[in-house]
Amino acid sequence: MTMLPLPAQKQLTTMLGHPVAENPIDRMFDAVFAHHGLNWQFWKCDIASEASLAAAIAGIRALGFAGACITVPYKVAAIPFLDEVDADVQAIGAANFMTIEAGRLIGHNNDGKGVVKAIEKVTPIAGKRVAMLGAGGAGRAMAVELAWAGASHMTLITRRQVQGEEVAATVTKASGVPAVWQPWVGEAKIPAGTQILMNATHLGCAPELESIPLDWGQITPDTTVVDVITNPRITPFLQTAQDKGLPIVDGVEMLVQLAMQIFSAWTGIAADEAVFQRAVAQALGESA
Structure with a gap:
């Protein structure tokens, strides 16, 4: 046989x-x-x-x-x-x-390296003021890499003060870029002058598709909105940004x-x- x-x-x-x-x-x-x-x-x-x-x-x-x-x-x-x-x-x-x-x-x-490449397909990072929602393992890498890519200032918006302050200190130590923690209470408030706004939380991921509690009032038309979520490609966060005519970067491109x-x-x-x-x-x- x-x-x-x-x-x-x-x-x-x-x-x-x-x-x-x-x-x-x-x-x-x-x-x-x-x-x-x-x-x-x-x-x-x-x-x-x-x-x-x-x-x-x-x-x-x-x-x-x-x-x-x-x-x-x-x-x-x-x-x-x-x-x-x-x-x-x-x-x-x-x-x-x-x-x-x-x-x-x-x-x-290379979390942050993927993010930098994805964002720079849409807008330059150098000289931009960045606000990030969340600062977990992925968020801290992205924050440091964005600073290394030339961001001028970083605001970490988190519910946990210890986490936010620790990541802000890590960013400044690694890059010299000023970074601060801002508390997330109720609807997140985005600092005036923010030019890149990133969601680094799990809010919006399938199947729950949760909306991010966020005050969109201070977000200007030149703000690029970024999401790390990979499924769906267009999250509720990005859909709201698109509906307002804002440029977006999706998590699938980062992936x-x-x-x-x-x-x-x-x-x-x-x-x-x-x-x-x-x-x-x-x-x-x-x-x-």
């Missing part, structure tokens, strides 16, 4: 976070892997609590994964379980992906920009943006 050769075991990659169900990253990466003929696969892993995080990261090492993404709420909590972190993680204090080299887990952060960098770090293959854009549009049901 002729024995058919069995295919090689797929090379696994993953994302650790909670929740992860609505994120299209797995379908995007799997489509890109297939496009390049790679026998790779991407798994989203919902890690329900921080108590399970150490075991999950140990599993990545033990099972020989090729790489992993880290998403909310574990971008800070994951760092002690890594073997090494790069200079960006040291400055920002959060990691959003890891490479694995000879069994060593190395943490990196594409950072995913391209992660793909190249994992595979050594130059990323083709058209392939990523097509894959994520299909994942979101935006194209056939």
Whole structure:
């Protein structure tokens, strides 16, 4: 009897976070892997609590994964379980992906780099005053990278004073750019003169599609409105901005920009943006 050769075991990659169900990253990466003929696969892993995080990261090492993404709420909590972190993680204090080299887990952060590329497709960052809603693991990376990209001032609007003040101090220490905390009580108040307004919270994510409690009264027509949410592409926050005629930057564009960098770090293959854009549009049901 002729024995058919069995295919090689797929090379696994993953994302650790909670929740992860609505994120299209797995379908995007799997489509890109297939496009390049790679026998790779991407798994989203919902890690329900921080108590399970150490075991999950140990599993990545033990099972020989090729790489992993880290998403909310574990971008800070994951760092002690890594073997090494790069200079960006040291400055920002959060990691959003890891490479694995000879069994060593190395943490990196390109959250902000993806955001900078996405925003600069719409408007320059240099010299702009930025206000950010939320300052979690993703928000702190974005705040630092926006400062490194030339933002002139940063306001962190959060409900937790300790978090907001700590991230503001991190931004100033890393970049020299003035950064301040502003309390978020009831409807968020946006400082006068804000030119880039970013939502770095989970408000607006599918399936809840929550509106952001925000006073739009002081937001001027030249303000660029940015959202980190990846599903849906146009959140209630961005829809309101569009209805007011404001320029917007969506979270899907940010995801594409950072995913391209992660793909190249994992595979050594130059990323083709058209392939990523097509894959994520299909994942979101935006194209056939």
